Structure formats: structure tokens, C-alpha cells
Amino acid sequence: MIIVDDKLSLEALAGRLGTNDVVATTWAFHFRLLRALEDQTRLGRLTRGSTAQLPRAAAEPPEAILQVLDPRVITAEAADLAARQGLNLIAAELVASAVHYGATVHLSRPNVGRRWPEVMAAEGVTLRIV
Amino acid sequence: MHRTNLYLTDEQERALDARARAEGVSRSALVRSIIDRELAMTPAIDVEMEKLFGELADVYHESTNGMFDADADLRIEK
Numbered sequence: 762m763i764i765v766d767d768k769l770s771l772e773a774l775a776g777r778l779g780t781n782d783v784v785a786t787t788w789a790f791h792f793r794l795l796r797a798l799e800d801q802t803r804l805g806r807l808t809r810g811s812t813a814q815l816p817r818a819a820a821e822p823p824e825a826i827l828q829v830l831d832p833r834v835i836t837a838e839a840a841d842l843a844a845r846q847g848l849n850l851i852a853a854e855l856v857a858s859a860v861h862y863g864a865t866v867h868l869s870r871p872n873v874g875r876r877w878p879e880v881m882a883a884e885g886v887t888l889r890i891v
Numbered sequence: 892m893h894r895t896n897l898y899l900t901d902e903q904e905r906a907l908d909a910r911a912r913a914e915g916v917s918r919s920a921l922v923r924s925i926i927d928r929e930l931a932m933t934p935a936i937d938v939e940m941e942k943l944f945g946e947l948a949d950v951y952h953e954s955t956n957g958m959f960d961a962d963a964d965l966r967i968e969k
Contacts, residue, residue, distance in 0.1 A: 767951070767955075768948060768951045768952060771944050771945075771947050771948035771951055772944075772945075772948050774936060774940075774941070774944040775941050775942075775944035775945035775947075775948055776936075776941045776944075776945075777945060777948070789964070789965060792965070793955075793959060793965055796958075797951070797954070797955045797958060798947075800955075800958070814940065815940055815943060815944075818936050818940060819944075822936075823935070823936065826936065849963055849964055849965075849966070849968065850963075850964035850965070851964060851965050851966075851967070852968070869952065871952045871967070872967050873967070874967045874968045874969070875968055875969050876968065
């Protein structure tokens with residue numbers, strides 16, 4: 762499994778990721794993506810006039826293309842990581858999900874937090890910056 | 892209708908039977924309704940939608956720059 766951020770989730774929906782692995786994203790990155798698509802002064806203006814299927818497909822993507830991981834499965838692990846590593850919610854959920862599922866994390870460069878590579882290395886998570 | 896054999900885990904079978912009892916329907920009827928709901932809720936992504944998702948991806952970071960900076964839970968700590 763590959764866990765991706767909000768930007769790479771769009772790449773998956775665009776059919777541009779080019780991988781045979783299962784592609785998934787966390788709840789927090791999925792929320793960021795949907796929030797961005799709803800912002801009519803920025804990204805959302807680009808979706809005006811598009812079919813209503815587009816926001817639905819982003820909100821409920823076909824599992825074969827992009828899975829949205831249930832955060833409840835890793836709540837305890839994320840809370841532990843947040844306390845031990847000083848991570849905020851989005852980072853704690855990401856790292857805990859990667860550890861839980863044995864997944865590799867792929868992030869677009871602007872979405873790499875300052876301490877994330879160090880924390881992922883310490884937790885045994887492989888990070889690829891795309 | 893077509894007859895189809897499925898392999899379920901013990902846990903899935905228990906959960907299905909519990910839900911079927913609660914809803915007063917057969918296991919088969921419940922499986923059919925779950926499949927109907929799932930297929931209805933999952934729109935296919937066609938070539939036009941892929942193209943638009945690609946256009947959104949191309950401008951994503953530029954368009955969302957700073958959007959989450961004030962959110963302690965969702966910002967990327969730099």
C-alpha cells in the first residue's frame with residue numbers, strides 16, 4: 762500500500778500515479794482535498810460548471826483508484842505518536858497509518874513537514890518525495 | 892437473478908446475519924442491497940473527469956498555498 766497526500770490523491774484520480782500498488786490517503790489529507798475543492802475563491806472555481814460527479818468522485822473515490830483510510834483504526838497509535846514525537850493531527854495520523862498498514866508514504870514536496878522525514882525514519886516508515 | 896457463491900469470513904457472516912435479523916430480511920436480500928448502495932455511491936471516473944482532476948492537480952499547491960496555515964491540526968509544520 763502507498764499512502765499519499767492531498768495533491769497526489771488528485772494525481773491518482775487523474776490516473777497519473779502509475780503504480781500497481783493499492784493507493785490510499787488518510788482522513789485528514791482527504792479532508793484537506795475536499796476543503797480545497799469547496800473553496801470557490803481558489804481551487805473550487807475551477808470545478809464550476811463541471812459535472813456533479815466530480816466532487817462526488819473526490820468525496821467517495823472508487824476503492825480501486827483511491828482508498829480513504831478509516832482513522833478510528835489507528836486512533837490509539839496516532840495519539841501515542843503525537844505525544845512521543847510532538848506531531849499534530851495530520852502528521853500523527855499519517856505516520857500511524859503507515860506503521861499500522863506497513864505502507865510506504867509518498868508526498869509531494871511542499872507537503873513534507875520539517876521533522877517528518879526524521880520521524881518516519883525513526884518509526885520505520887519509508888518516505889518517497891515525489 | 893443469478894446464483895453466486897461467495898466466500899465470507901466468519902466475522903463477515905456473523906455481521907451480515909446480525910444486520911439481516913435487525914432489518915428483518917434474508918442474508919441474500921441484505922447482500923443485494925449493500926451491493927446496490929455501494930455501486931450507486933461510487934461514480935465511475937471517465938476520461939473527461941480524469942482530465943479535470945489532472946488540471947486541478949497541476950495547480951493544487953499554488954491554489955491552496957497558506958490555506959491551512961492557521962489550522963493547528965491540518966497544517967504542514969515547516
